Amino acid sequence: MSDIRTEILCVRSNIGKWWSKSLIYVIAVIVMIYSVWNLSWINSFCSAAGMRISPWIIPFLLGGHAMRTTYGFFTVLLFSAAPFLENDAPFVIIRTGKAAWIKGQILYIAVASLLLALLFVCGAWIVILPSMGFAAEWGSVIELLANYPNEILKYGITGGWGYFSASLVNNASPITASLLSIFLMWLTGVFSGVLILSFNVLVRPGSGVVAAGILLFVSAFSAYLGPIFVGPVLNYFTVYHWVSILSIAPYNSEGPNLFYVIGVQGFLILVLSVLSVISFCRRDIVFRR
Numbered sequence: 001m002s003d004i005r006t007e008i009l010c011v012r013s014n015i016g017k018w019w020s021k022s023l024i025y026v027i028a029v030i031v032m033i034y035s036v037w038n039l040s041w042i043n044s045f046c047s048a049a050g051m052r053i054s055p056w057i058i059p060f061l062l063g064g065h066a067m068r069t070t071y072g073f074f075t076v077l078l079f080s081a082a083p084f085l086e087n088d089a090p091f092v093i094i095r096t097g098k099a100a101w102i103k104g105q106i107l108y109i110a111v112a113s114l115l116l117a118l119l120f121v122c123g124a125w126i127v128i129l130p131s132m133g134f135a136a137e138w139g140s141v142i143e144l145l146a147n148y149p150n151e152i153l154k155y156g157i158t159g160g161w162g163y164f165s166a167s168l169v170n171n172a173s174p175i176t177a178s179l180l181s182i183f184l185m186w187l188t189g190v191f192s193g194v195l196i197l198s199f200n201v202l203v204r205p206g207s208g209v210v211a212a213g214i215l216l217f218v219s220a221f222s223a224y225l226g227p228i229f230v231g232p233v234l235n236y237f238t239v240y241h242w243v244s245i246l247s248i249a250p251y252n253s254e255g256p257n258l259f260y261v262i263g264v265q266g267f268l269i270l271v272l273s274v275l276s277v278i279s280f281c282r283r284d285i286v287f288r289r
Helices: 002-020 022-049 065-078 089-096 098-131 140-147 149-155 166-171 174-202 207-224 232-236 239-243 258-282
Strands: none
Touching: 002 089, 002 098, 022 065, 022 098, 022 140, 022 149, 065 098, 065 174, 065 207, 065 239, 089 098, 098 174, 098 258, 140 149, 140 166, 174 207, 174 239, 174 258, 207 232, 207 239, 239 258
């Protein structure tokens, strides 16, 4: 029980440092700019059509290939310094022990990944707030534009054509799809953070960002040139594109199913976490100034 409390204290310590980290503010600002760029057309459409949109836009936030790669970039940016050996780390590790401290960093990655996902959701809601209304179902705007995407062209708006997926709207409930989307965003964030942490611990500092960058490149390659040179099989290796429910079966006929996504990412997170803890506890630590 004392180890769990110690790990939670490590998480609280890392989160508490966010107020003094410029990186966190940069990420928040970029997320808001991205949300405005991605969703401002919704306000234009709702104003022109005299309609209000439901809050269930979460499953569509990362529907495009560029959007998924962008989210992956944010996770790499947030966890680039894992395992966060900062100036106070020597004193904290002496008090907590290596094992509790490194497990606390992994737990922090899980918590920070959830906060990043919620930041994306809240950023989207803030942007569409002037046009948002509550609905238990998908709502008239999402259902209309999912099944009849050309309706948006009647008002001279082209930015949101094909934004909503008819396959998802007609076959899934908004609450289930939204919760699953947040879960996939969280899972991808955890995988990205643990990947960077493990490479930084097992290989050398900085190698984690290189490893994550390679996977980001593979994901981007699969979206644009992969179908030409490799084929749909590449979708089973594009980890960062699994962040969206629209990239997996049955909503993407060429993508892996949900159990494959959870199984692969969960297995890799577990293995990399165990290896990181063992390696961190066995080696001398070099602290950066």
